[in-house]
Amino acid sequence: MAKNGGIRIAIAGIGNCASSLIQGIYYYTPERCAEGVVGLMHTEIGGYQPNDISVVAAFDVDARKVGQDVSRAIFAKPNCTKVFEPNVPEMGVTVKMGQVLDGISEHMANYDEDRTFVRSSAQELTKAEIVAELKATKADVLLNYMPVGSEQAARFYADCALEAGCGFVNNMPVFIASDKVYADRFAAANLPIIGDDIKSQVGATITHRVLTDLFAKRGVKLLHTYQLNTGGNTDFLNMKNQDRLASKKTSKTEAVQAVTKKRMEKENIHIGPSDYVPWQNDNKIAFIRMEGLQFGDVPMDIELRLSVQDSPNSAGVVIDMIRCCKLALEAGVGGVLAGPSAYFCKHPPAQYTDDIACEMTEEFIRTCRPALAVTAAE
């Protein structure tokens, strides 16, 4: 029997990341957890295992997802992530029509339906209806999985969480937790928020950060670096629209800048999504190059190629964020959860090295100390 009836989540955006997350909830059964698991940072947090999480509400705007039970919507096109847990039972939770706002970029209309978003003709729910749904389903936490560049839609769902009294996990790079106004609103409402933009389990960002930290600690001067990313999912397709990329580039670049010994000049650091390669589907490939000067100003460089399934890479991190939010709710802690935001996200209000952020997160899990909940820096 799950502690306190488990953790009730609502999800905005039933794309590839949500699919991996929900598959994971069913994959990591108590039996599998008892055997000793592979792939999770924490089997248990505060008495909660992944399987204690249940989806109670879901919102999307795609014709193939709206009106479907969540268990089917997660496998509907254009989702293309690896299916590692096909046995996701009917949940009795129907995906409801959200508000489109700026969620669908115009250029998405130029691609084959199997690969792109198809807007549902269903009537959009009003904000009051979404808030009512979150309240009626007693959702603890709302997860935001809007496409990159959805500034209005991301804020809309954050507002819904605030009005409904839910915690908020901001998985994408519209700045909410790292925006002082929003951070203060969550603190004033005494609701926890973790964000912004998931830092995947072993993805390009954490790998690039660890190597940058290594250069700094070992006295190597980092002269130039790039991180080029390619992939074939709708996240990468959406990011072909350069106008939607500003905050993604900031989020990814700042995550690396934050651990350099000395802030790099803009022209010496290039990080961003680089191309959409349809046949890669959810396989993301990152190419990282770092050029530096060692002892005696002697040059050196590192070339690294990372190949991962993008969405499962994010899901275990989100499972931890959900559980940290639930612990905060139980402890009556509101506002930005500083340690978890720094450890689990690329663009938290305050950056720390991953070692420190990890310690802060473990401390938060042990104590839920309100002192570790801070508001965003000015």
Ligand SMILES: NC(=O)c1ccc[n+]([C@@H]2O[C@H](COP(=O)([O-])OP(=O)(O)OC[C@H]3O[C@@H](n4cnc5c(N)ncnc54)[C@H](O)[C@@H]3O)[C@@H](O)[C@H]2O)c1
């Ligand atoms: N490892 C990762 O995959 C990773 C890491 C960091 C951040 N992120 C971010 O997480 C977000 C989600 O990624 P994804 O791969 O699941 O994307 P996706 O394109 O597969 O899913 C986005 C979903 O949102 C829906 N949607 C669009 N507008 C909407 C609206 N207004 N209301 C409700 N639903 C709407 C789409 O129909 C789609 O189902 C992206 O912003 C991505 O950059 C992903």
